Structures are given as C-alpha cells and as structure tokens.
Amino acid sequence: MTLMRGTEFGELSAFMAVAEQRNFTRAAKHLGISPATLSETIRNLEERLGVRLLNRTTRSVAPTEAGDKLLTRLRPVIDDYEAAIDSLNEFRDKPAGLLRLTVAPPAAQSVLGPLMAKFLAQYPDIKLEISVDSANVDIVAQQFDAGIRSGDRVDRDMIAVRITDTWHTALVGAPSYLARRGTPEAPEDLAAHNCIRLRLPNGALLPWRFQRDGKGFEIAVSGSLILNESSLMAPAMIDGVGLVQLPRAYVAAAIADGRVVPLLEEWQPSGAPFALYYSSRRQMPAALQVLIDFLRKNQRGRGLR
Numbered sequence: 037m038t039l040m041r042g043t044e045f046g047e048l049s050a051f052m053a054v055a056e057q058r059n060f061t062r063a064a065k066h067l068g069i070s071p072a073t074l075s076e077t078i079r080n081l082e083e084r085l086g087v088r089l090l091n092r093t094t095r096s097v098a099p100t101e102a103g104d105k106l107l108t109r110l111r112p113v114i115d116d117y118e119a120a121i122d123s124l125n126e127f128r129d130k131p132a133g134l135l136r137l138t139v140a141p142p143a144a145q146s147v148l149g150p151l152m153a154k155f156l157a158q159y160p161d162i163k164l165e166i167s168v169d170s171a172n173v174d175i176v177a178q179q180f181d182a183g184i185r186s187g188d189r190v191d192r193d194m195i196a197v198r199i200t201d202t203w204h205t206a207l208v209g210a211p212s213y214l215a216r217r218g219t220p221e222a223p224e225d226l227a228a229h230n231c232i233r234l235r236l237p238n239g240a241l242l243p244w245r246f247q248r249d250g251k252g253f254e255i256a257v258s259g260s261l262i263l264n265e266s267s268l269m270a271p272a273m274i275d276g277v278g279l280v281q282l283p284r285a286y287v288a289a290a291i292a293d294g295r296v297v298p299l300l301e302e303w304q305p306s307g308a309p310f311a312l313y314y315s316s317r318r319q320m321p322a323a324l325q326v327l328i329d330f331l332r333k334n335q336r337g338r339g340l341r
Contacts, residue, residue, distance in 0.1 A: 047081040048110060050074055051089055055099045055107045056177045066179065131322040132161035136180045138173040139166055141266050143184040143310045146285035147200060147335060155330050162323045170266075171237040176315050181324055187311040196311040199331040203307045205245070206284040208296040212276040220279075223255045223303055230278035231257035235264045244281050246303040283307070 053063035054074065064074040082089055089103035099107055139148060148166065156164065167173075167180070172191075175183050183190075190196045209219075213230075220226055223246045234242040241262070243254045259278050263269055270287055273280040274295055280287075284304075290296045312328055314320070 047077055047084075049114075050077045051081055051103070052107060052110055052114065053179075054078060054090060054097060055103055056179070058097050060097060130161050131159055131326045133321060133323045134163045134165060135182070135321070135323050135327060136165045137167070138169055138175060138178070138180045138183040140185045140189075140310075141168055141170055142203070142283040142285070143186075144168045145267075146203075146283065147184060147310055147331065151331070151334055154334070155327065158330070159323070159326060162326075169237075175313075181321060182312055182314040182327075184310055184312050186308045188308040190311055190313045193316070194313040195316050196313040197328050197332070198309045198311050199328070200310040200335045202309055204284045205281055205304045205307070206287055206291070206301075207244075207279060207281045207299045207304060208273060208287050208291065209279045209299060210274050210276045210296055211294075213273075213278065214297060216276075219297075220299060223253075223300060226255055226257050226279070229257070229259075230261075231259040232269050232272055232278045232280045233257070233259060233262045234266055234269060235262055237264075245305050246300070247305045248303060252305055 050063070050067060053067055054060060057063040057066065060071050060074055064071040067074065069077075078090060087102045088100050089106060091098050091100055137148075144166065152164065156162065172185065172189055173180065173183060175181070175194075183194075184199070187196060187198060217229060220229060223244075226244070231244070236242055244257050245252055245254055247253070261272060261277055263272075266282065266286070269280045269282060270290065272278070273287075274290060279299070284291075287296055291298055312331060314324065
C-alpha cells in the first residue's frame with residue numbers, strides 16, 4: 037500500500053477546491069493562498085499526472101473529462117478522511133477543531149452574534165469561521181460544515197435542526213422622519229412614504245410583506261435609498277432617511293430606548309424558525325454536535341421577536 041505524500045494531498049485538495057468552486061480566485065481565498073500559488077500547484081499536479089484536469093478560459097474554469105473522473109473518485113476519499121479525523125474527537129477531553137459555517141445575516145446578528153463569546157469560552161478548543169451570506173450557499177461544494185438559515189430555505193437533501201422559534205418583522209421609523217412625513221395607518225399608506233429597500237444577491241428587491249386576517253400579502257413601496265447590505269438599513273432609518281422593514285431583533289434595542297417607533301404592528305408577519313443544517317453524507321463532527329446542543333439550549337423559547 038502506497039501512502040500519499042503531503043505534497044500530493046495538498047495538490048489534490050487544491051484541485052478539488054478549484055473544480056468545485058469553478059474559480060481560481062474563490063478557491064485560493066478558501067485555501068488561504070494566493071491565486072498565483074494555486075495556479076502553480078495545479079500546473080505541477082497536471083505535469084506530474086501527465087493529463088490536463090481543468091479547462092481554463094479568461095472567464096471560467098471547468099474540469100475536463102479526466103478532471104471530472106478524478107473529482108468523482110476523490111470526493112468520497114476526502115469525506116472518509118475527514119470522518120476519520122472527526123472520529124478522533126471521542127478520545128479528546130473536549131470537542132475540538134475548526135467549524136466553518138455559512139449563516140444568513142439575520143441569524144448571524146440575532147442567533148450567533150450574542151452567543152459566540154459564551155460558546156467559545158465554554159469550548160476553547162473549537163475554532164469558528166463564520167461566513168455571512170444572503171445567498172443559499174451549497175455547503176458541500178464550498179466545504180462548509182453547516183449552515184444556518186430560515187428553515188423554509190434549507191434544501192431537502194440536508195439534515196436540518198430547528199434552533200429558534202418563529203421570528204417577527206418590524207416596520208419602524210425615526211421620530212424625526214414621522215414628524216416630517218406623518219405616520220402610516222395601514223400598509224397601503226406606505227405608497228406616500230420614503231421606504232429604504234434591500235436588494236438581494238439575485239438582483240431582486242426584497243418585498244415588503246404583511247398579513248391581514250391570517251393571510252399574507254405584499255405592498256409595492258419605493259424610496260430614495262436601495263442597499264445590498266442589511267446592516268446599513270437601520271442606521272439610515274435612525275438618521276431619518278425613511279422607513280424600514282427588518283427582522284425585529286435588528287431594531288429591538290432601538291425600539292426599547294425610543295430611538296425608533298414601531299408601526300403597523302398588527303400587520304407584521306412572522307417568519308419560519310431558523311435551522312442549522314448539514315449534509316447527511318458527512319459523519320457528525322463532535323464540535324458541530326456541541327454547537328447544535330448549545331444553540332438549542334440557549335435559544336429555546338426566545339425566537340427572534
């Protein structure tokens with residue numbers, strides 16, 4: 037039996053990253069090396085194997101037929117390798133290792149944000165890498181251990197564990213804005229107001245949703261400010277630019293201290309509970325199991341009100 041040398045393992049890991057990301061820059065960022073170093077690594081691998089593994093153009097990267105075959109054979113080998121390493125955790129006194137998570141912005145701010153320090157203090161041998169992303173990321177292709185998103189957005193081939201109750205939205209405005217423009221009494225009144233909008237990664241504008249008599253509906257709104265980063269919306273609203281509709285947890289503190297005023301509360305809808313999800317093809321790492329247990333214990337009954 038021939039053991040794989042460290043150089044060979046590194047080259048094959050680099051190839052897998054490029055083949056799955058379909059992009060040298062993203063793959064290099066994931067691996068923590070420069071694109072030039074990654075390109076040289078792939079070139080060395082191809083020269084050593086005597087076959088081209090990737091087709092490269094100025095705009096795209098894709099595996100060749102040989103590359104596809106190698107990738108298909110490598111994926112279960114790497115999964116087995118990672119499972120073997122994860123299995124050693126049972127011999128540790130405490131769970132350890134790196135957990136890579138992709139997290140939706142509301143969950144990052146309201147679920148993980150308040151609890152990261154407590155979790156890391158309780159499990160000092162665990163390291164967290166958190167990527168905040170509005171897009172529904174493929175955790176297998178991008179090599180994340182798990183993701184956290186609204187439960188209704190989790191793919192059916194994932195194992196999902198509910199970690200919060202339902203969450204609620206809030207429509208809010210600053211007192212200075214309401215003094216100038218008046219207070220809407222019904223969702224239809226928003227046509228006369230300046231509404232701060234959020235553009236999603238797919239290019240669409242996030243709709244403003246409401247409910248009446250148990251039925252949901254959307255209202256077309258417009259305004260002078262459109263952002264693609266939700267963390268910028270509340271500060272603009274507090275400064276009096278316009279109204280926003282956000283997860284209530286984003287503005288709960290500002291509501292409590294009177295900096296903003298909640299509006300149309302009886303029309304605000306609730307959202308699906310957040311879930312932590314992971315691929316069923318991987319053995320559960322001990323570090324991920326304790327994170328799930330920790331979040332369920334610390335979020336139980338809280339929701340994102």
